[in-house]
Amino acid sequence: DTGVSQNPRHKITKRGQNVTFRCDPISEHNRLYWYRQTLGQGPEFLTYFQNEAQLEKSRLLSDRFSAERPKGSFSTLEIQRTEQGDSAMYLCASSLFSSTETQYFGPGTRLLVL
């Protein structure tokens, strides 16, 4: 197992376009998290899934954002009608719901909205 992977690693788009990011978690992990990180700040929670169920969404996740995890494996995060303020690093993490629940992060997708 090579860990959490994210694609694409970089995305440049024009304001108003839609973008979709993909996250492949560690295979046996049942929890998957999405975070957003801007320069000089810690990651901010967006949403998380346990298996295919989306259990929590942050107020940061406006109606332009949607996340899915259809089969409880990979997840997608879509941003519709992108704005310049959406420019950030989008990080995915996975964990095994247990007594320890260590989170393992992917390398992130860096989004730049022009």
Next chain:
Amino acid sequence: KQEVTQIPAALSVPEGENLVLNCSFTDSAIYNLQWFRQDPGKGLTSLLLIQSSQREQTSGRLNASLDKSSGRSTLYIAASQPGDSATYLCAVNNYGQNFVFGPGTRLSVLP
């Protein structure tokens, strides 16, 4: 609402020094606390996880302590090396909720 702060925001030390990074949180009803390392432009690497029932965890030159009652955790790095240069983040997990991250401490270890 859980809030996490980290002091100092940045730290520059000569190689070989021992150093302490601090993390404070406002809600002591935590499930666990995790320390991460982040290199510029990269994802996060887990360093240590401390359960709420534990007082400390050690891995190599790293030691993390937890004082739930005072809402504090420290990360101790012994004999620092230039390769330790990175941003160090702590994250707090409240029961059944998401992780809340601090803003990080940017560490530079000078050769």
